Amino acid sequence: MALNNIALKELRKEKKLTQTELATKLNISQKSYSNWESGKSEPTLDNIVKLASILDTTTDKLLGIDKSATSNWINNIKTTITQILNIPKDSQLQKRIEEKLEFEWNKYIKKYPDSPIYSKIDWIPYQNLELKNYNEIIENKDKRDILKKSILCAYLDNENIFDVHYYLIKKWGLSEPEIEHLNSIFLEVEEYQYLR
Incomplete structure (x- = not known):
């Protein structure tokens, strides 16, 4: 399960705790904790349960399950x-x-445990998405979620999804592994669109 790092940061601030204070309560380094908030790494399920207890919240909220x-x-x-x-x-x-x-x-x-809550994401048309390189999508959950919503909106506008897919591959000059990653994003959005 993927941690909702934005919710984590907000909950920590609500409790008026610094990253160092919260890391100490969890018996981990400040750097390890910081990596959770930035989305660079994920806590274990054990630590998610501890976080929920310390921050007086639910594991669902920490995992972004609505x-x-x-x-x-x-x-x-x-x-x-x-x-x-x-x-x-x-x-x-x-x-x-x-x-x-x-x-x-x-x-x-x-x-898809890190499936976003689409209503909470700002919408940017897929044609306007700018990247230095595709690693920004792979490594940054927020950017990945924005891409997912852009693709979902293309579905909802009845655009030809193959054209959207081809456009993004050409625009970003994707390699084969990057195309496979993009395919998995399209599949997730397609399943979500089918389920809604």
């Missing part, structure tokens, strides 16, 4: 299916549909 997004998604889809198929409210069939939707959503969350 339960309300999940339940909103399930409710919207359930309502649509119910209306289309004219299923009686609170019937067994409706409950089975809801369980299946929740199962599919949870599969997606497990497959």
Whole structure:
């Protein structure tokens, strides 16, 4: 699971703790802690649990898991299916549909643990995304999330996604391993688009 480093920094500041003070409470070096906040490395699950306890929060919040997004998604889809198929409210069939939707959503969350909350990301058209090199996307979760939202918005605008893919490869002059990484980003967004 990927840590939501922005939430971590905000929670630490709310508790009026310096990086050094929080690192001391966790029995780690300040540099190790700093790397978590900057997204350069990830804490162990054990340390995420300790962080949640020290910062008086939940592991879900530290991992950026938005339960309300999940339940909103399930409710919207359930309502649509119910209306289309004219299923009686609170019937067994409706409950089975809801369980299946929740199962599919949870599969997606497990497959892409650092999946962003798209509504919280500023949107930049993919044509305007500027990079020095593609490593910025690989190494920086915030930039990766902005790229994901740009691709999602292209999906929502019914753009030909193959054209978008080809455009980004040519614009950034990507190598084969970089193209594979970009493909995984497109796949994640495509699955998200299918699930919404």
